[in-house]
Amino acid sequence: MMVDAEIFSLTVCPSSERNPRNTEADIIELKDGRLLLGWTEFYCYGGSDFSPARISGKISWDRGRSWGEPFTIQENIGVMNVMEADFLRLQTGEIAFFFCIKNSGSDCHPYMRKSYDEGESWSEIVPVAKFHPGYFTLNNDRAIQLSSGRILLPAAFTPNIHVSSKLVSVCFYSDDNGRTWYRSRGEVSLLPGSTAEEPGVIELEDGRVMMWMRTSLGHVYRAYSSNGGETWSKPESMNVISPRSPQTIKRIPKTGDLLLIWNHTRGPRRVPLTAAVSHDEGETWENFKDIEADESQTYAYPSVTFVGDEALITYYCDHKSLRLKIIPIEWFYK
Numbered sequence: 001m002m003v004d005a006e007i008f009s010l011t012v013c014p015s016s017e018r019n020p021r022n023t024e025a026d027i028i029e030l031k032d033g034r035l036l037l038g039w040t041e042f043y044c045y046g047g048s049d050f051s052p053a054r055i056s057g058k059i060s061w062d063r064g065r066s067w068g069e070p071f072t073i074q075e076n077i078g079v080m081n082v083m084e085a086d087f088l089r090l091q092t093g094e095i096a097f098f099f100c101i102k103n104s105g106s107d108c109h110p111y112m113r114k115s116y117d118e119g120e121s122w123s124e125i126v127p128v129a130k131f132h133p134g135y136f137t138l139n140n141d142r143a144i145q146l147s148s149g150r151i152l153l154p155a156a157f158t159p160n161i162h163v164s165s166k167l168v169s170v171c172f173y174s175d176d177n178g179r180t181w182y183r184s185r186g187e188v189s190l191l192p193g194s195t196a197e198e199p200g201v202i203e204l205e206d207g208r209v210m211m212w213m214r215t216s217l218g219h220v221y222r223a224y225s226s227n228g229g230e231t232w233s234k235p236e237s238m239n240v241i242s243p244r245s246p247q248t249i250k251r252i253p254k255t256g257d258l259l260l261i262w263n264h265t266r267g268p269r270r271v272p273l274t275a276a277v278s279h280d281e282g283e284t285w286e287n288f289k290d291i292e293a294d295e296s297q298t299y300a301y302p303s304v305t306f307v308g309d310e311a312l313i314t315y316y317c318d319h320k321s322l323r324l325k326i327i328p329i330e331w332f333y334k
Helices: 329-333
Strands: 008-013 021-029 035-042 053-060 071-074 081-089 095-104 107-115 134-137 151-158 168-174 196-203 209-215 219-225 236-241 248-251 258-263 273-278 286-292 299-307 310-317 321-328
Touching: 008 035, 008 053, 021 299, 021 310, 035 310, 071 095, 107 151, 151 196, 151 209, 168 209, 196 248, 248 299, 258 299, 258 310, 273 299, 273 329, 286 310, 286 329, 310 329, 321 329
Parallel strands: 021 081, 021 321, 053 081, 107 134, 168 196
Antiparallel strands: 008 321, 021 035, 035 053, 035 081, 053 071, 081 095, 095 107, 134 151, 151 168, 196 209, 209 219, 219 236, 248 258, 258 273, 273 286, 299 310, 310 321
16 A cells, blocks of 8 residues: 555564564575565464474565465474574675574574575575574664674673573674674673663674674663674764664665664653664764654564665564655655
8 A cells, every 4th residue: 555655565474363572584686586575474373582483485576565374484483482583695696694593592593504505495594693592682683794894783681581681792603604603702782771772783884793682771772893793882862763673784786874763762661663864874863753753652673674766674563563664765764
């Protein structure tokens, strides 16, 4: 359906009694122009982060206006679930697919698979945090590849999420196209009692990597790395208000500016869902525009994929259904 003359909106994965929650998605453009959508599909019962879930997929042949029937990308091989669809087109051409396997409150780890045939089949599973016990959370749409070829996968960590919900942010990196992985020597933590979680990363024009993170301090925080994610600076406020909810930052290919999608509010509820643009590598933000503002619902866990002159943005509505909006890039500048 159309929201206005510029923006296309579609509930691409509605919730139902059979699928009470469809959330945490990512979209990747395939080489033949099709789009592959992956998301966390909860089934059987419940919709908590510990309920049964798999990673499901859909294909679009018309740049996201319509989608085919769902299929399974990653079956649930965890004691609890698998979550967090995350696609990355590697510089060598194949697709890397990241997700988490959750077995308990003290055993949740990220894994990677690859596709050499545009998502028709996937390789064996590669552990990203093989020698690191604990609970690692991975967000959707987070993995990046630096200009050097290094792959970065940011994550948040706590020994046991049921014992302590105060998380620290870390980064895993690979210099051999995902065959072997290492954990950053440093971690990003905030004040005692505060949490630094659901991090994302982006390479800046000067070669540094900026990490941003969800906090309980009322603002988005950030840290910097000058060595490709191995160590991180002391975190600082980004001077952008936010509740305890995640943000997504992507570079707009057409302009080179940064695009931020997040909940721009001082309140605890995840509404509105807002976009802003930075012309100075995240130092300042402008052109604040609400993508969703209906306060009867909540919106979070956005992904952003640029296709031509459009941004395809997915996010959940009320922690149940998955919505897609297709927005012309010029809209963010009006």
